[in-house]
Amino acid sequence: MTNPLANSIHARDIAAVLHPYTHARRHLETGPHIMERGRGIEVVDDAGNTFLEGASALWCASLGFGNERLARVAYEAMRQIGYYHVFRGASNEHAINLCEHLLSIAPVPMSKVLLQCSGSEANDSALKLVWYHWNAQDRPEKRKIISRRDSYHGSTVATICLTGIPSFHTGFGMPYSDFLYTSCPHYYRDHIEGETEEQFSTRMAEELEALILREGPDTIGAFWADPIQGGGAGALPPPAGYFDKIQAVLRKYDILMVADEVICGFGRTGQMWGSQTCGVEPDIVTCAKALSAAMQPISAVLMNERIFQSILVQSDRLGSFVHGFTYAGHPVASAVALETLRIYEEMDLVRRVQALEPVFLGALAELKSHPLVGDVSGRGLMAGVELVRDKATRSSFAPDVKPGERVDAQARRHGLILRATANRVAIAPPLVITESEIHVLVARLRAALDDVAADLGL
Ligand SMILES: Cc1ncc(COP(=O)(O)O)c(C=O)c1O
Structure with a gap:
């Protein structure tokens, strides 16, 4: 007898698809979770189950799921030209419009924009720009890059x-070997008894300075950080004074500041940029995801005049700026991104997020009394819920307990998708979420926490 499931879409997935960030062997048994369609903040799977997407599907779907207006813009751009590149001085109007617009809303004065296709490409290109810059300044030894533990910047x-x-x-x-790491500034987990956030931030800056001195300041090219630490740390805002103190150290040793705004950019944190929310003054900004409401794969690197002047120096010495990707500046992706930014303006996105922030963070803060929850922190519509074994000592569960995964699994049963790390769950819903939907989200999260607490005997 033939297996009726053999040709199911699940079986075909297992047979054909390698999934990123997925346990390959386990996937052979569990198969995929296939989403068929979406509207507003919800997605529906192929069994007809509806989920509130509390993580905007990889921090992406700022405008929710499905969008007629952006579909029409993509269709028109495809009909008009479909593809052209930006190599060797070629250009297209959609790419130009988008770059102009990005410069007009940049968190600090920026000089030029390099369009790319993903967050990883944007960070990868920014890294090459850092090295290109220091080579142009005749300081090629400034190659090492410092980022933070538990940070995610691409693949x-x-x-x-x-x-x-x-x-x-x-x-x-x-x-x-050129990559160095300093501590993730996780105040709740790592502060010493009695230490204030400011004191903790001072300790973080001292640790950074000690690392720089140990390695030699002349060997450090840039410091890399997402203003609110996303993927790895689980939506972790910096402690008070953190970036002021960190940037004072960077300025002292002439080290570039690169802000990875791939998650934080475009209203997520309650300002247009996470850099504005967290007091970051970057030399280079990378952004993606909400740039096009994730309806097209596009990213951008914004660089200041200092970096661009170095590119000019290298033009005189070496000729062309020999870096680029075929689909960078793609007219369809650029047109969709520009329209997305127009939609943000029309909906007064930043003010909308600011108005929802107290509702969102307020409702989540009520979870602090839950036996599993040690802390809740966030900005704008981006927050993390810290899961602890013992609130008094702030101690974590043993690694094999995986409380984040458990809450994630229970949340799905209650119709909610989250983003889990080991001991924290992150919530970052589409920015079109309403006040009443926020309360539904938090009620489902509480139900999932109750299930896990009961499971763990808390
Ligand atoms: C902060 C940050 N930077 C970079 C990336 C990489 O982006 P992409 O997956 O588009 O390459 C991500 C992806 O989640 C991210 O969260």
Whole structure:
């Protein structure tokens, strides 16, 4: 007898698809979770189950799921030209419009925009710009890059080295030697009894300075950080004074500041940029995801005049700026991104997020009384819920307990998708979420926490 499931879409997935960040062997048994369609903040799977997407599907779907207006813009751009590149001085109007617009809303004065296709490509290109800059300044030894533990900056060969998560390095023999890591500024977990946030931030800055001095300031090219630490740390805002103190150290040793705004950019944190929310003054900004409401794969690198002047110096010495990707500046992706930014303006996105922030963070803060929850912190529509074994000592569960995964699994049963790390769950819903939907989200999260607490005998 033939197996009726053999040709199911699930079986076909198992037979054909290798999934990123998925346990390959387990997937052979569990199969995929296939989403068929989406509207507003909800997605529906192929069994007809509806989920509130509390993580905007990889921090992406700022405008929710499905969008007629953006579909029409993509259709028109495809009909008009479909594809053209930006190599060797070629251009297209959609790319030009988008770059102009990005410069007009940049968090600090920026000089030029390099369009790319993904967050990883943007960070990878920014890294090459850092090295290109220091070579132009005749300081080629300034090659080392410092990022933070538990940070995620991408998956390419270079950006996985920027990423400060050892388990992402092991199987690939990474990271390469020019990459250094300083502490993730996790005040709740790592502060010493009696230490204030400001004092903790001072300690973080002192640790950074000690690392720089140990390695030699003349060997450090840039410091890399997402203003609110996303993927690896689980939506972790910096402690008070953190970036002021960190940037004072960077300025002292002439080290570039790169802000990875791949998650934080475009209203997520209650300002247009996470850099504005967290007091970051970057030399280079990378952004993606909400740039096009994730309806097209597009990213951008914004660089200041100092970096661009270095590119000019190298033009005189070396000729062309020899870097680029075929689909960078793609007219369809650029047109969709520009329309997305127009929609943000029309909906007064930043003010909308500011108005929802107290509702969102207020409702989540009520979870602090839950036996599993040690802390809740966030900005704008981005927050993390810290899961602890013992609130008094702030101690974590043993690694095999995986409380984040458990809450994630229970939340799905209650119709909610979250983003889990080991001991924290992150919530970052589409920015079109309403007040009443926020309360539904938090009620489902509470139900999932109750289930896990009961499971663990708390
Ligand atoms: C902060 C940050 N930087 C970079 C990236 C990499 O982006 P992409 O997956 O588009 O390459 C991500 C992805 O989640 C991210 O969260």
